[in-house]
Amino acid sequence: xxxxxxxxxxxxxxxxxxxxxxxSDLFHPISNAGIAFxxxxxxxxxxxxxxxxxxxxxxxxxxxIIPFLYIFSLKRKGHLETVDITERMQRLNPFAxxxxxxxxxxxxxxxxxxxxxxxxxxxxxxxxTLLVMLVTRWWKVSVHTTGIAGPLVALTFGFGTVVYPFYxxxxxxxxxxxxxxxxxxxxxxxxxxxxxxxTALQFAIFFS
Numbered sequence: 001x002x003x004x005x006x007x008x009x010x011x012x013x014x015x016x017x018x019x020x021x022x023x024s025d026l027f028h029p030i031s032n033a034g035i036a037f038x039x040x041x042x043x044x045x046x047x048x049x050x051x052x053x054x055x056x057x058x059x060x061x062x063x064x065i066i067p068f069l070y071i072f073s074l075k076r077k078g079h080l081e082t083v084d085i086t087e088r089m090q091r092l093n094p095f096a097x098x099x100x101x102x103x104x105x106x107x108x109x110x111x112x113x114x115x116x117x118x119x120x121x122x123x124x125x126x127x128x129t130l131l132v133m134l135v136t137r138w139w140k141v142s143v144h145t146t147g148i149a150g151p152l153v154a155l156t157f158g159f160g161t162v163v164y165p166f167y168x169x170x171x172x173x174x175x176x177x178x179x180x181x182x183x184x185x186x187x188x189x190x191x192x193x194x195x196x197x198x199t200a201l202q203f204a205i206f207f208s
Contacts, residue, residue: 020176027173029147033063033125036151040118044158055114062105063125067098091143095133102126120207121154124199131194142183142191145174149195157203170196 037059041052071094074080080090102125109119128150135141149170156163174188183191 017180020179023172023176024144024180024182027144027148027169029143030064030068032147032151034060036121036155037063037118039155040115040121040158044115044117046115055109055112055118058108058112058114059105059118059122062101062108063122066101067094070094070097070101089136091136091140092133095129095136099126099129099133102129116207117154117158117203120157120203121151121199123207124150124154124202127202128194128198131198132191135190139190140183140187141194142174142177142188144177144183145170145188145191146195147191148173149192150199153196153199153203157208 038056041056041059046052071080074094080087080094102122106119106122106126109122128146132141132143132146152163152167152170155166170192174192177183177188178185
């Protein structure tokens with residue numbers, strides 16, 4: 001009886017929002033960049049591990065470390081309420097800085113001779129974020145769905161159809177943002193569409 005009562009209590013205390021909060025944090029746009037660039041640098045292109053490591057270090061610095069440190073500094077100074085940046089207008093400053101970091105990273109990767117898909121993803125981070133920033137002046141697009149969809153497209157160009165099952169993550173991440181009331185359904189769909197279509201278009205034209 002005691003065991004059954006304990007199981008009932010666990011079911012009653014299960015909080016789905018906690019689960020979706022974990023999903024939202026796990027697939028944060030900044031962390032997605034690190035995973036995507038690791039896969040593109042380490043498992044595609046040449047077998048020179050030293051150059052792979054250099055390319056990854058460059059990509060990680062400009063796509064993840066530098067933007068995160070800037071956002072964290074804004075949070076510490078009280079300019080942001082959360083690192084998640086839930087307030088629409090508070091996103092503009094971090095977006096602008098991140099765009100500069102992404103395009104600077106693209107230039108460095110280009111000069112270093114990084115694989116084309118690595119360059120392409122960095123460029124798409126800059127251009128996609130630029131579009132999201134422009135839209136953000138009037139409407140709050142989901143950066144989470146943009147930030148999971150774009151890298152998946154880049155990985156598809158790099159590794160092919162093996163990536164297809166992971167597109168279900170877009171639905172999972174989008175659902176988490178809706179359940180947590182961070183975005184509406186349309187904002188989630190718009191973010192995913194930007195990430196999918198714009199990245200695919202740029203890769204097809206310039207980076208394939």
